[in-house]
Amino acid sequence: MPLLVMKFGGTSVADLARIENAATKVQAEVERGYDVIVIVSAMSGKTNELVGWVEGTSKLYDAREYDAVVASGENITAGLMALRLQEMGVPARSWQGWQVPINTTSAHGSARFVSIPRENIDAKFAEGFKVAVVAGFQGVSSEGRITTLGRGGSDTTAVAFAAAFGAERCDIYTDVDGVYTTDPRIVRKARKMDKIAFEEMLELASLGAKVLQTRSVELAMRYKVRLRVLSSFEETDENSGTLVCDEEEIMESKVVSGVAFSRDEAKITLFTIEDRPGVAQAIFGPLADAGVNVDMIVQNISEKNYGGHPGAVTDMTFSVPVNQVPRAQKAMEDAKAAGLIAYDDLVVDTEVAKVSVVGIGMRSQVGVAARMFKALAAENVNIKVIATSEIKISVLIDRKYMELAVQALHDAFDLDKA
Numbered sequence: 001m002p003l004l005v006m007k008f009g010g011t012s013v014a015d016l017a018r019i020e021n022a023a024t025k026v027q028a029e030v031e032r033g034y035d036v037i038v039i040v041s042a043m044s045g046k047t048n049e050l051v052g053w054v055e056g057t058s059k060l061y062d063a064r065e066y067d068a069v070v071a072s073g074e075n076i077t078a079g080l081m082a083l084r085l086q087e088m089g090v091p092a093r094s095w096q097g098w099q100v101p102i103n104t105t106s107a108h109g110s111a112r113f114v115s116i117p118r119e120n121i122d123a124k125f126a127e128g129f130k131v132a133v134v135a136g137f138q139g140v141s142s143e144g145r146i147t148t149l150g151r152g153g154s155d156t157t158a159v160a161f162a163a164a165f166g167a168e169r170c171d172i173y174t175d176v177d178g179v180y181t182t183d184p185r186i187v188r189k190a191r192k193m194d195k196i197a198f199e200e201m202l203e204l205a206s207l208g209a210k211v212l213q214t215r216s217v218e219l220a221m222r223y224k225v226r227l228r229v230l231s232s233f234e235e236t237d238e239n240s241g242t243l244v245c246d247e248e249e250i251m252e253s254k255v256v257s258g259v260a261f262s263r264d265e266a267k268i269t270l271f272t273i274e275d276r277p278g279v280a281q282a283i284f285g286p287l288a289d290a291g292v293n294v295d296m297i298v299q300n301i302s303e304k305n306y307g308g309h310p311g312a313v314t315d316m317t318f319s320v321p322v323n324q325v326p327r328a329q330k331a332m333e334d335a336k337a338a339g340l341i342a343y344d345d346l347v348v349d350t351e352v353a354k355v356s357v358v359g360i361g362m363r364s365q366v367g368v369a370a371r372m373f374k375a376l377a378a379e380n381v382n383i384k385v386i387a388t389s390e391i392k393i394s395v396l397i398d399r400k401y402m403e404l405a406v407q408a409l410h411d412a413f414d415l416d417k418a
């Protein structure tokens with residue numbers, strides 16, 4: 001039997017009526033002759049509520065118990081979806097992660113797949129079941145504990161199942177009808193793309209476009225999964241939505257194809273650090289050990305460019321997710337107290353956001369950065385930090401200008417025009 005993976009996100013299973021709507025889409029594919037693996041998220045808002053309960057109970061919580069609580073939202077929707085399908089006459093049953101089993105690492109809160117053996121689900125298909133409804137976002141560690149994959153992780157569950165079961169396609173049903181040039185909730189003129197290259201989607205996702213979890217795009221790219229994003233609230237067919245695919249499949253290629261943003265950034269500056277070999281290691285080593293995800297880094301040119309000589313000093317600025325500021329600050333203070341680093345002052349700015357333009361066309365085009373900076377200057381937006389790669393340029397700016405900057409960049413690169 002040909003097989004499809006269909007994933008429904010939180011808003012698509014937010015209540016019983018929406019679960020029924022999603023089940024109708026599954027039934028249609030079964031009637032077309034497919035076996036279907038359905039991956040469900042928790043009802044929208046549920047995971048946030050569960051996280052809040054954990055944090056309200058224990059500040060420095062045990063991550064294993066966090067996962068035990070937070071994974072439960074998906075158990076409810078998996079069972080309800082299976083029941084709804086049964087009511088429609090579709091042979092279906094639900095699967096929690098441990099029942100499959102979805103084997104993961106023990107990195108609680110951000111676990112990764114180790115293996116997804118097919119035997120149990122295949123046996124049920126062989127018995128005549130048409131649909132396996134699998135709880136997204138969760139797995140089981142080799143210690144037998146429940147794990148979760150990080151926020152937005154059901155996308156990654158879906159792609160992993162598509163790869164493991166050789167699915168014809170992995171359809172991600174959500175509350176927008178595809179991948180847009182930027183978040184359509186911020187820029188009304190944002191344009192839906194019919195296709196987007198894996199590399200571009202990977203950058204957009206990792207730079208903040210939460211329509212797909214970054215890891216899901218990585219897996220799809222590695223295992224050549226045909227990945228599609230489409231709306232669960234509209235009539236859809238084989239041509240709906242946005243296909244995430246190889247670069248070669250895309251005809252029209254623009255210099256910049258999308259704008260991404262991330263609100264929850266913070267900037268930390270260490271003033272007057274020594275300028276000598278080993279200083280960067282002395283700063284970023286302890287940050288890594290503390291589990292801080294450092295993103296952008298800038299080191300000032302040393303005073304009069306005479307870095308490296310005894311007594312030379314400089315400043316170091318880096319960005320981290322805003323919720324990791326306390327951990328980062330403590331790591332720096334501990335390193336200073338232990339004599340590993342010396343600095344005069346540590347200054348934190350928690351009111352920053354990152355805005356990025358992404359496009360594979362940038363590889364062969366000069367002047368993209370200049371065009372970006374010109375558009376920001378025209379809006380009087382000050383740039384605090386800049387980072388570039390082959391296919392993206394990111395800037396850190398004051399958070400209060402984020403939407404303005406996204407809008408300005410969308411206009412500057414004519415992204416509303418096909």
Ligand code: ADP
Nearest residue numbers: 009010011174175179180182183185209210211
């Ligand atoms: P789900 O609950 O279905 O997983 P998410 O909220 O995780 O849905 O992701 C869908 C949301 O992603 C959209 O509602 C939209 O606001 C946001 N989004 C951000 N950037 C983009 C983009 N470039 N294209 C489409 N949606 C985007």
Ligand code: ASP
Nearest residue numbers: 041047137151152153154
């Ligand atoms: N329910 C989880 C979350 O809200 C996983 C997901 O929806 O993808 O992060």
Ligand code: MG
Nearest residue numbers: 009152210211
């Ligand atoms: Mg999501």
